[in-house]
Amino acid sequence: MKKETQSKILTALIIICGLLIVIMLVMIVARGAEPVRRAGQPLPEPISSNSGMLTAGESMGIGPGGETEAVEVQILLGASISANTGVNLRTGPGKEYDVVLSAESGQFVEVELIYDNGWAKIKYGSREGYISTDFLSYGIITKKKGFSTEFEEMSLEKAVSVYREANPGANTEVFASLGSVSEDTGQQ
Numbered sequence: 615m616k617k618e619t620q621s622k623i624l625t626a627l628i629i630i631c632g633l634l635i636v637i638m639l640v641m642i643v644a645r646g647a648e649p650v651r652r653a654g655q656p657l658p659e660p661i662s663s664n665s666g667m668l669t670a671g672e673s674m675g676i677g678p679g680g681e682t683e684a685v686e687v688q689i690l691l692g693a694s695i696s697a698n699t700g701v702n703l704r705t706g707p708g709k710e711y712d713v714v715l716s717a718e719s720g721q722f723v724e725v726e727l728i729y730d731n732g733w734a735k736i737k738y739g740s741r742e743g744y745i746s747t748d749f750l751s752y753g754i755i756t757k758k759k760g761f762s763t764e765f766e767e768m769s770l771e772k773a774v775s776v777y778r779e780a781n782p783g784a785n786t787e788v789f790a791s792l793g794s795v796s797e798d799t800g801q802q
Contacts, residue, residue, distance in 0.1 A: 689780035691725045691773055691788055692755035692765055693736070695745070703743035707733035707792065714743045722755060722765045727790045754780075 695701050700716030707729050717723070717738050723745070724737040732747050753767040754776050768776070778786040 686759035688755075688757040688759075689777060690755040690757065691752070691777040693723050693725050693734070693750035693752050694765060694767060695719050695721050695723060695749055696751050697749045701745055701749045703736070703738055703741065703745055705743065707731060707735070707744045711744065714741060717745065722763075723750075724755060725750070725752070725788065728770075728788055730789075730791045 695717050697719045700718055702713045703715050703717050704711040704713055708731065715738075721738070725734055726737060726742070727735040728747060729735070733744050734747050734750060736743065736745055751767055752770040752773045753765050754773050756764045756766070774786075774788055777788070
C-alpha cells in the first residue's frame, strides 16, 4: 500500500475512535451514571434537600430512560472495621461473651449503640452482635435502594451529628451506659 493511502486509513480510524468515545460519553451522561470512583478518592457531595442536607427517605435518581425517579435513601451511623486480622463479633458487650463470628477488617458495619465500657452493638450483614470500639473507625453509611452503598469516614462526633440531622424525629440516641440498659430487651 502506498504511504498516502495508509495515512488516510490511519486518519479515518482515529476519527472513528474519537466519535465512538464521544458517543459513549453522551450515553453515560444521558443515563445519569456516575463515573467510577477509585479507592481513596473523596465521596461526592451529598444531594441537597430543603434543609441543605440529604435526609433519610428522600432522593432523586435518573432512571434507565433518563427520567427522574424517587430513590429510597437510608442514612446510618456506621463504622469500618480496622484491624490486622479478623475481629470477634460477640453475643454481649465484653470479652467474657461468646464469639458469634470473626468480622473481616475493612468491612462496613451499622452502629446501633455505643456503650460506656468501650463496646458497640453493631449490625454486620444480617447478624447483630458486639465489637470492641478499639477496632472501629466511625462514619456515615448512605444506602440508596437499587443504587449503591457508600461510607464516608469522619469523627464519631461529626458522624453522630450528621446521623441525627439526617433522621429527624427518629430515635437517634447512640450512647448507652451498661448500668441503664438491659441487654435482653434494650429497655431501662
